[in-house]
Amino acid sequence: MDLQKHIAHHVRDIPRSGIRDFFEIVQSMKNVISLGIGEPDFDTPWHIREAAIYSLERGRTGYTSNLGLPELREAISVYVAKNFGVEYSTGEIIVTVGVSEALDLALRALINPGDEVLYHEPCYVSYAPSITLSHGAPVAVPTFAADNFRLTARELEKKITPASKILMMNFPCNPTGGTQTRAELEKIAALAIEHDLIVLTDEIYSELTYDGAEHVSIASLPGMRDRTIFLHGFSKAFAMTGWRIGYACAPAALTEAMMKIHQYGILCASITAQDGAIEALENGARDVEAMRREYEHRRNFIVSSFNELGLECFKPHGSFYVFPKIASTGLSSRDFSLRLLREKQVAVVPGPAFGPGGEGHVRACYATSLDQLKTAMKRIGEFVAECRAASKAA
Numbered sequence: 001m002d003l004q005k006h007i008a009h010h011v012r013d014i015p016r017s018g019i020r021d022f023f024e025i026v027q028s029m030k031n032v033i034s035l036g037i038g039e040p041d042f043d044t045p046w047h048i049r050e051a052a053i054y055s056l057e058r059g060r061t062g063y064t065s066n067l068g069l070p071e072l073r074e075a076i077s078v079y080v081a082k083n084f085g086v087e088y089s090t091g092e093i094i095v096t097v098g099v100s101e102a103l104d105l106a107l108r109a110l111i112n113p114g115d116e117v118l119y120h121e122p123c124y125v126s127y128a129p130s131i132t133l134s135h136g137a138p139v140a141v142p143t144f145a146a147d148n149f150r151l152t153a154r155e156l157e158k159k160i161t162p163a164s165k166i167l168m169m170n171f172p173c174n175p176t177g178g179t180q181t182r183a184e185l186e187k188i189a190a191l192a193i194e195h196d197l198i199v200l201t202d203e204i205y206s207e208l209t210y211d212g213a214e215h216v217s218i219a220s221l222p223g224m225r226d227r228t229i230f231l232h233g234f235s236k237a238f239a240m241t242g243w244r245i246g247y248a249c250a251p252a253a254l255t256e257a258m259m260k261i262h263q264y265g266i267l268c269a270s271i272t273a274q275d276g277a278i279e280a281l282e283n284g285a286r287d288v289e290a291m292r293r294e295y296e297h298r299r300n301f302i303v304s305s306f307n308e309l310g311l312e313c314f315k316p317h318g319s320f321y322v323f324p325k326i327a328s329t330g331l332s333s334r335d336f337s338l339r340l341l342r343e344k345q346v347a348v349v350p351g352p353a354f355g356p357g358g359e360g361h362v363r364a365c366y367a368t369s370l371d372q373l374k375t376a377m378k379r380i381g382e383f384v385a386e387c388r389a390a391s392k393a394a
């Protein structure tokens with residue numbers, strides 16, 4: 001029986017994630033050092049785990065309100081006002097199953113078939129497919145190493161058309177580590193206002209910024225709160241990927257639209273995770289800072305190691321990724337990654353997994369111990385030397 005013909009065309013036609021395919025190979029191998037998956041190597045801080053255990057002990061095992069526990073939304077409101085300078089009431093906050101669900105809700109709540117959604121590229125693997133799955137038209141805006149992978153108003157403006165409806169952005173950025181400056185965000189905000197765009201801002205890495213860089217949320221700029229959906233979560237900064245918890249903050253009309261989809265599809269996020277999230281927001285700042293400092297230390301090491309190998313690597317001010325240029329080895333991103341994996345047992349992700357603009361680069365995640373990073377960089381050094389010797393001999 002041909003089941004393919006029964007599958008919705010827009011689902012059938014999207015490719016599987018390049019990361020998943022690659023990591024199926026990784027999982028079939030032994031002794032691999034993975035700089036691949038974007039996941040903290042830290043366990044969730046103990047007091048947060050304890051809060052969740054205690055929640056279960058107290059028999060808190062039911063559904064919550066669709067929007068999420070009022071106490072959690074109160075804690076989110078306080079946290080967002082303090083850290084991002086934007087005020088949201090508890091009715092303007094919806095707790096979701098990770099930022100992943102929040103992104104999906106925002107897109108599905110806003111897109112009519114054919115609406116154009118602008119997003120920067122390279123970007124998080126799910127952006128273009130999520131737009132397509134919501135029946136929107138993805139429009140990539142390139143970012144460049146020469147601009148430190150900032151989204152520039154200059155490039156954005158070139159892609160705006162009368163069909164543009166949404167701008168989707170993620171800074172600090174997965175996979176490049178690029179961050180935004182206040183001045184550039186002000187220019188982007190002016191374009192959003194001029195062209196009546198709704199902005200989805202995914203700030204999941206905002207706590208992980210380095211060198212004292214200022215993190216500015218576009219939602220905090222004049223005139224932007226009313227046209228912005230602010231997305232954030234617990235996976236990265238609090239090392240809570242498996243808890244599946246995040247949130248969206250937006251003016252009530254938009255939150256209400258997202259809530260309609262959430263209430264029929266999901267009902268609510270897990271109450272255990274929500275109780276853990278309250279503890280994270282109220283008492284987790286010291287843990288976040290300790291992990292941030294450790295990531296900064298590792299970033300310094302990995303950036304200088306790549307540059308010493310002659311693989312040009314921009315020093316990002318945020319996230320836990322680097323995006324070195326590997327083109328000088330003469331290999332494509334995919335060949336570099338596959339051969340590095342097979343010959344040296346180190347996993348990195350080929351740049352094009354994040355959009356065609358990623359060719360010539362690979363993404364390496366430094367959310368792994370410094371010892372592991374040192375071994376991985378030694379093996380990468382050997383691999384690069386072997387590639388160069390082979391191309392000289394040829």
Ligand code: PLP
Pocket residue numbers: 038097098099100101124170174202204233234235241244245246
């Ligand atoms: N947004 C970005 C930019 C990410 O890098 C990720 C995960 O890697 C997510 C969203 C998904 O986050 P969550 O675990 O909260 O669903």
